[in-house]
Amino acid sequence: MFNVDKDCDTFLYRQVIDLINENINAGTLLPGDRLPSLRKMSRVSGVSIPTVRQAYVELERQRRVESRPKSGFFVRHRSGNDIVHPTQTAGAEPSRLVCRPLMERVYDGINNPDLVPLGIANPCMARPASKALHRTMKRVIARAEDRSLGYASTQGEPGLRRQITYHYLDTIGVQVEPDDICITNGGQEALLLALKAVAGPGDVIAVETPTYHGLLELIDGLGMLAVEVETCPEQGITLGELRRTLNEHDVRACMFSTTLGNPLGVTMAEENRRKLLQLIRKHDVVLIEDDVYGDLRFDGQRPVPAQFLGSGARVMTCGSFSKTAAPGYRIGWVVSDGQSTSDIARLKRAFSCSSGFLQQLTLAEFLSSGEYSRHLTVLRGVLRQNAERMRALVARHFPPETRTSRPVGGSVLWLELPEGVNACELFDDAVEAGISICPGQIFSPCPCYSNFIRLSFGHPWDDRTEQSLQWLGERVAQLKYAGAG
Template sequence: MSSLYQQVAEEIAQRIATGMYVPGERLPGVRGHAQNRKVSVATAVAAYQVLVDAGYIEARPRSGFYVRARQPIQAIEAEPAAIANPPRLVTGQAMAMALIKAANDPAIVQLGAAVPDPAFLPTQAIGRALARVVRTRRAETAGYMMPPGAPELRRQIARRMSETGGAVSADDIVITTGCQEALSLALRAVTVPGDVVAVESPAFYGLLHVMESLGLEALEIPAHPREGLALDALAFALDRWPVKACVVSPNFSNPLGCRMPDENKRALVRLLGKHRIPLIEDDVYGDLGFAPQRPSTCKGLAPHADILYCSSFSKTLAPGLRIGWIAATGERRERIEYLKYVTSIASPTVPQLAVADLLGTGRYERYLREVRGRYASAVARMSDAVMKSFPEETRISQPQGGFVLWLELPEGTDSFALARRALCKGVSIAPGPLFSASGKFGNFIRLSSARVWDARMERALVELAKLI
């Protein structure tokens, strides 16, 4: 975790990124800030210096510190929402494997995969929890932790979920190997090959991979860049096609980073309920909003609706732990437990116990408070750099959480060709068509900003701008 002055700087950067402090506004004086935040003046000075160096604020002689103007953002515009293309089998996702393999190569500047750099993760706390578990619970760690998974982990997850909206019982939770497995089990629980599944467009490509492997057809529903899934387009599509499930990320979807307003979440649940279609809710980014209040979930707003809630600790604690879960009730939960068992018997025991241990210490909440600000500033910084160096016609998403940016490049740009050429130059990016079952978004790319900002990263963005 970062030191105190960095934490203070991140908090202020978060306020700037979320508009609490606006360009041109004077920040509280160093002494005043130190007093309010209960830190030493030296810490406040160091924090302000970090923000000056990062370009967030400027010192005006004999006047104080002021928020600097950001690069004006050209925001991505909404697609016409009422149009939904017919469902189609998901194919052609093999290209994504090159990108996924590039994520293992330390020589490549990783802007492609949405995997946080370890510098953003609480690796020390995780290491301590792993060591504690192995030391104190040796016999247990050698055995299977059969589905539904470690009781203390399920209890901790249920407690957190209840605090953030929905009253969920530990008995309704099944531990999975990451959110990807959760999505796969959820889809298998409610569909058979050939079924039609409604997805957001653009959608997380891992979901499309799972659907390809299960022989499912994707019905792409446009997503609004700020409000998420277009409900009128979904309503139009549900009247025309035999949809068997709907997968949505209402909080900080990947790649748009947008958040559905609560009234839209409620309307989504009502609409699906009317058609008796289960909702698979992917909330993997839900803890990473830039605003202080954790957003609600569909599961929390409608605890008795037919919702299979999927999430994991991959974006917050560490993807390598591979700990995710599904919250579902009744027959759905029983089916998922069975599918989990036939797929991999159980998820590894040590990470399950270590995550339960870490959640029990309260460190997770403290870490989240800090890292949300860091992601807000990383996203703001990368969008500034993109607006400064990319062609003028570039349009960019304005995420409200998470750490990815979705970019619309000048018309005619071939983002696959761009990704190949960028990889030759040591930079990975995610080309837009990966996020669509029908190859849409040919001139879009997704960039991950969860990297330490350094000269290599700056050079990578300049290199990309040149290639475009």
């Protein structure tokens, strides 16, 4: 694959450049892939190391590759895919959930283990920490013996709450009181408790658009109404639109992910988050921050949840280990705003008594041993590479009008398909072909996003992933022509 011809007139470093370019164009080397090291390239091509270096430096100058300190040279993104436009929400009215039957079908697809899992957002499966967690759990069982079968306290094990506070201190330099944390059954229960503590049936809750479908189901399930606020794939919530929504509607709470959202994978700039806090304070609205993805920014720069920006606004933060360690453990938490601490504990007791004791002890030890931090570093690197590969394959196989998000973290890509392509039809065809995807309609309470899909790159990358993306791109092209005809 990397042979040069020493008898040819072309300079050797030029031939190395051509070889790399050919491999990039053929898809043998994908964006995010590491080029062979200088030494290895020299050995396989028979060209000296300085000549290989000259070629790599020239490729970097041409912006085909980038060098990363102490890591080597990597293939850069293609600029093929345009970014999705924000969806305007002027005139949006509070609404119940319309797409419930579709949601049921999508969950059937997501939970089917025989399908290629491009539908489920399960980032930690890109690089599971199973061995370390199993080892830790065994140690915990040996030590706790019968105690490990018992109930945990309602608010959660003090050791785990303490470790969560250390994690905040370590990653964002913020001191959180363990007593303000309540351990929950995953992020979903954290969102439920926070919402129940501040709102009731008939209340209006502002959400980003598009937003996480589980949030919409929760709001609807509690008899509340969701009103959408325009969210830009590169900036996050559009503050002017939020202001308009708060002026026009009697919003009780906002449920946003300002640190890292699903499905757009966007982080709001800190300056804008501060402005958002001023707005919600002025309107006396509570912010419930869904921060379950906050630790998964590719660059490791953990954004500070809005609650800790010191604004005087009422904010609660919902976290989880589902995206980073083990969704099956069902361990999340809510950091209450002081005013709601006892309400949250009371609601937790009423709904589920407490969360799994053994899982809490295991995670506490996983964090305290430093293994969690090391695991996160590796996981973020894998997710970043998967994101780059997926964007490159979408650029290669999907029709050129396709637009994609540019996630700065997490595990999903949001795609705007050519107009006229129906995401539900694509979803049904994909399931038949053995692939699960998420149609865009479930990310809004109203019938919207009919030509959008969400694809997950949170799984080990393999040939099936690549073949599925090619299949999806070709099917989208057929649906586009069928729609036009």
